[in-house]
Amino acid sequence: MAKERVTVVDIARAAGVSKSTVSLVLQGSALVNEATRAKVNVAIRELGYVYNRSAANLRQAKSKIIGIVVNDLTNSFFAELAVGVDAVVQSAGFVQFLANTSEKIERQREVIASMREHGVSGLIISPARGTEAADLAPLVASGIPVVLVVRDIADAGVSSLISDNHAGAVAAVRHLVERGHRRIAFLGGFPDTAVFEARMRGYRDALREAGMSTPDELIIGSAPSRAGGVTAIEQAMMLKERPTAALCFNDAVAFGVCDGLRARRLEPGADFAVIGFDDVIEAKTAVPALTTVSVDPQGMGDRAAQLLLKQINAGRAEPEAIISPVRLVVRQSCGGLVERRVKEISS
């Protein structure tokens, strides 16, 4: 039984008013009398009316849809980011298109086009590796607000929200130096990304500041995943002069490094210090709990969404580049707190 669609004129007829009045109550206008508003509302409920946003946003240009495109939803950092965005966007009465690009530029192009066709009123993008300003040019030319997260793109002319990768890496390395480490590695990540570049620069600067050299052999790239971490630490342990500590590109790599250490019968925290980056949700509950640079993905999604909504409401806003502060969360994986840890667990 293919039901006929119920439209505003149906409910207008049922309530004995005009469709204009119905439209007014739908948007909560103050112009309409309490009594008629009530009448209309019961008609709406009785007929099971569902609002047709396609029609509405054909008339007015504002769509109540925002798009979010992420490069790897499988990575829990991005999943949490999406959750953060979802929360604020939803409570602002918007709904989100979410698309996963799997780091494929072509896919990204397609989904952005598709989102434009659907009339999204703003876009949050965590760009795929290798995205260039030119890829976004038609989008920004159309005047749709865009917020880049996690990875910035030079000269794209849009807002961005990235974490303070340099400062985070500096803080992490300082901490390791204070703990007495002298051979500190930087493990994981693709060297051709801006994020890698920033974190690695922080690593180098902190070492230089401590009067230490930064031998290239201690910088070992890999896929930014758990599996990548395993291979990176294996490679590091092949060196004649092995490192005693590592700053990892991200938490996933750090977990992989822990796995790799255990495979060699080394206990992360006690025998080798490891620090991650991002502070994903598992970092706290892992054993040993991961010392990491907290980026708070959910909070970042939250802020990105706020920024986007602000720009949507403001019409044509100037691009802002926000650097999100970051803090080192010291837990057990970098050693030094071993006594406290044992005490906690036995209590």
Place this chain on the structure above:
Amino acid sequence: MAKERVTVVDIARAAGVSKSTVSLVLQGSALVNEATRAKVNVAIRELGYVYNRSAANLRQAKSKIIGIVVNDLTNSFFAELAVGVDAVVQSAGFVQFLANTSEKIERQREVIASMREHGVSGLIISPARGTEAADLAPLVASGIPVVLVVRDIADAGVSSLISDNHAGAVAAVRHLVERGHRRIAFLGGFPDTAVFEARMRGYRDALREAGMSTPDELIIGSAPSRAGGVTAIEQAMMLKERPTAALCFNDAVAFGVCDGLRARRLEPGADFAVIGFDDVIEAKTAVPALTTVSVDPQGMGDRAAQLLLKQINAGRAEPEAIISPVRLVVRQSCGGLVERRVKEISS
């Protein structure tokens, strides 16, 4: 500079044809002459035309949007499920609305309503805890195809795709029994869910089949998360007669159980056998690699999307209840393969 929207009549004028013809080339009709098609296409490119789907789907009822609502996107199982859905949905020319309910019924109601307003042509739902058939009634009455995943709802009258939880649990417990375990616990999960019920029943049936009793003290619920796993194993280790093995509600719990074991200086795999459920992506790379019942979330998302698309194309299809087969993937965390593992790593 607020650009004027470019519409089909603009490009019709530019190409010297009528808007009807433009519409025809837009939908790739065979009716239009090659030469005019080409003319129209260059006009489209030159004017930077973007198709307005709102307008299109106001006229025709088919929307090219499907919705997916999940109860916890933070859990990588669901994130992977969403990725699986995204892949097939996208290559079918659809785009997905994704919403996260965080297990809140109210949130779920809102997002489903919102998706209906946006005219989704189908919905994949992993229902929040406590969802009842009545909650979905208005949705199914409207005739929109719905596929339930992961969690089924009795008498909802819609299709469902759930994994064979009972058979998976049976296989896992049989495996532990064959390895000589006699005290086997069931750890984690909320007891009031259908999934818990099915897995637990499989656990009981397999024990009974082996002529073993199933003391209630060995069944310990918790949040279905890593942290929940830690508390569950702690509780299990308080017992006078400790278990020597555990089937966990899901992989997240299993990881937590491993964490908790290590905190007690017990090595998962060697000193205590643990089996998970779901086979999330980290299960393979963890150390020890997790023995688990493989549910293949991405594949499940894939199949759910296929099923939904089939129903969308078929118009009004009969609800199907698909039980997705499941297999036990034996890795290192349940012991018995310890020698092989050492060999692998030293090679």
Place this chain on the structure above:
DNA sequence: TGACGAGATTGGAACGTTCCAATTATTAAG
């Protein structure tokens, strides 16, 4: 009493597309 203004309500045009029926141009058959 008439004019005025505030408060409510309303009809109709407009948004950008698709679809139908109708038209024109082209070719083939008689």
Place this chain on the structure above:
DNA sequence: CTTAATAATTGGAACGTTCCAATCTCGTCA
């Protein structure tokens, strides 16, 4: 050369909403 059939193209109505300008109904004030 006419007619029929086929291939291309087209104008206009329709989809369900919003918005504007217009109207209607009161009560109030001079």
